[in-house]
Amino acid sequence: MSVPADNLLCVNTSHNGSFSHKEAQLGALAARQFGVLSRDQLLEAGVGRAAIQYRLGSGTLVPVHPGVYRLQGAPSSWEQKLKAAQLWAGPSSAISHRSAAGLWRLDGVDPGGIVELTTTAGRSAVPEGIVLHRSKVLTPGDAGWLGPLRVTGVARTLMDLGAVMADPAVVEAAAESAFRRDSDLFARLKRRLEDEARHGRRGFGTLRDIIDLRDPDAAPTEGMFETLMERRLRQWGFEMPVRQYEVKVGDRVIRIDFAWVPLLLGLEPRGLKWHWTREAFQNDTDRSNDLALTRWRIVLVTWWDLLHNPNKIRANLPELER
Structure with missing residues (x-):
């Protein structure tokens, strides 16, 4: 999902009678990001602090989180909320847990609009509406880009789900749907869980139980x-x-x-x-x-x-x- 750039003309440019190249670039970036931009992105694009303040005052930029803004007229969506939260949390974060499961369309998991992220950085004063998890480890292999969103991979998402889902059957359903898509995932997960245990990280118990009980030679369930x-x-x-x-x-x-x-x-x-x-x-x-x-x-x-x-x-x- 994206937002057409011509719906995101966020600046009154009547003073020069044309839509500037800078504004066109920002509109295109915002369109890729579901209509949201960070303060750092605006500054990097050459929009000064006074210009940002002017846009906030005129309503063409709408505050979402500290340092994150929605462009006037951009339609609201769950993906937009995810991207806004990610821009607030910074580059060390990734969309995770139920939100990631929803993006990967894993069986049994209804994210219900939840905005859930994991970060390795210290963050305080978490904005309302964001569920933030802190992790000592979020390796490059744990997360990657799904369109404009940085998301934990399917393996890490399954490992995290057990910590937040009360019903192990939901985690098992999600895992089986992932196994149907990737025939090597079961073996990779088993090795990863064994590696975590060797390093003294004993979490992920729900998924570990599911993997231990499952016949490694069995084909994934069909639904x-x-x-x-x-x-x-x-x-x-x-x-x-x-x-x-x-x-x-x-x-x-x-x-x-x-x-x-x-x-x-x-x-x-x-x-x-x-x-x-x-x-x-x-x-x-x-x-x-x-x-x-x-x-x-x-x-x-x-x-x-x-x-x-x-x-x-x-x-x-x-x-x-x-």
Whole structure:
């Protein structure tokens, strides 16, 4: 997301009848930064202190944080708030935790507009609306640029999430969605956590538990349903199923989301969340009818039951009780 530069003419230039080259550069920079600029950026561009004060007085610059301004007319957005906070926190900071997870679009994490950063610098008097974490270590490999925003990488973001998310299932869902995108991430995370432990840094416990419990040879789950259902099965002490097991019925191959093959028992999601189009509903009906011709017993699970009534699911899986 960016803001068109011609929407950000922040200076009354009627005294010279034209839009100066300097103002054009500032407009372009502000457009890349969601409509915000720092005092340092203005000074570096040649805008003097008196000129900055004039723009503040005329309303063409609107204070956001100390030393950070929004250009008049720039539309407000979450990304704008993130960039403004980052400009205030300085170059040793990076957007992190829930905000970073939201930018990376990790499963299960709704940032809800939160503005969350990590810095290695000492900062006091944190502005209202900013959640600031301090870290002794934020290596060059821990953060990089996502467009105009400096953001912790996916690995560091997952490590940080456990410190702020009360539900470990959310961290696991985020991790699985990241593993789907990067097949090497699991191994890199495991090595990083081991390295942190060798150096006496014992944090990141939530993620460490998830990594320790996960089968390193297992493929990533294919979505939130599989992630949360697997977690629930582990909590019940059930034997773990084969994921996406293929069953041949006539000339058709059907994949069962969770399959206990020796028991001919399967478990699958059911509901509008997964089958909301007419085509999807018809396909689901056809495959259910095909499976009915076999000896497989398929337990259907709704999203509501998974989240709010898991014991109902357990009661439908008596074969797995030990």
